[in-house]
Amino acid sequence: MSENGQNGTSTIEIEGRTLAFEAGETVLEVAQRNGIEIPTLCHDPRLDPAGACRTCLVEIDGWRRLAPACATKANAGMKIASENARIDRHRRSLLALYMTDHPSDRETSERGAPDQLLDMVEQYDAPSDWGWLETLRSDRPDDANPYIHFNPDTCIVCARCTRYCDEVEGVSAITLAGRGSQTTISTVDRLGLLDTTCEMCGGCIDVCPTGAMGEKTPLMRGDKPERELTKVRSTCNFCGVGCQLDLNVDPDGNDGKGRVVKVTSPPTGTTTNDGNLCVKGRFAYDFINHEERLTTPLIRNAAGEFEAASWDEALRVAAQGLMGVRDRHGADALAFVSSSRCTMEENYLVQKLSRAVFRTNNVHQCAAT
Ligand code: SF4
């Protein structure tokens, strides 16, 4: 018997294809690794499987019920169907049920992030005539936190937000509360997030598949929805870790120069920060278009007032000043201090400038203290 299998094999069959798996892998992981599409809403590779949304159900030979691919471990010899009439019937019914208390127009449901449930309803042509119920999920309208807005109407209770908060952030500021159709996302005693252990990482916003957990400021400003923004990959400049983030830019904003409407994480597994960001990286982007931000170098004139200058002029004046100090007082009268907000390469260049150009070892970086 092999390490993985019970029948001397370490393969499973999905849609007639024989596929190898590693011990511990789920059916969904094997399928995704081999380019077989299985829809998901509550799945996130960073989180333990919850099997909550049931969109990933597959048929396994010999199993009476359909099984959630995200929460079923691959077992040698399994024969799995990911598409057939039974699965399709089930999936379309499930999606139709979700839509009985979920807004079906994108104008309402997609004021912020895209709504993957609506995408799925379209993709699988789910029935839209199963009636309508007002949602019984409740909000916390008194939560005055500045960043995170929860819309109970579009929540599908997949618990990605609460599991992320617990398993990735280790904070457990939000939780599932209530029973049955009243189950909602809440906090202890329905406190505002600022009165909980919440670290404002915004990860709950990022993992939400429907946009029910959204960023407050763009919603309050009435900014364009995320689908109409252009994503520009960048590196966070708040510390030296170098997390990758996506600036969501409205190209028409700021008099056609473009305006950053919000920051989102690149998809999980694509960058070193694996879809995670901290409060600064995700929310502290207002400085980009701040009216007091310096956008050109300034040089003090003879009267002591700042005047706009080109980079060449500014660098020439700075170099002359540094060389003047060195010539009058010696190289060790100079000191160079760099920042952990700079990249490793920039820090390297500062010490090179100090040691090789000005011949002093007076060079320091804030992270070294
Ligand atoms: S912002 Fe972060 S810490 Fe706060 S509730 Fe969301 S996931 Fe939890």
Ligand code: SF4
């Ligand atoms: S707020 Fe979003 S992530 Fe959280 S349970 Fe609702 S749909 Fe899922």
Ligand code: FES
């Ligand atoms: S993705 Fe498997 S149950 Fe939700």
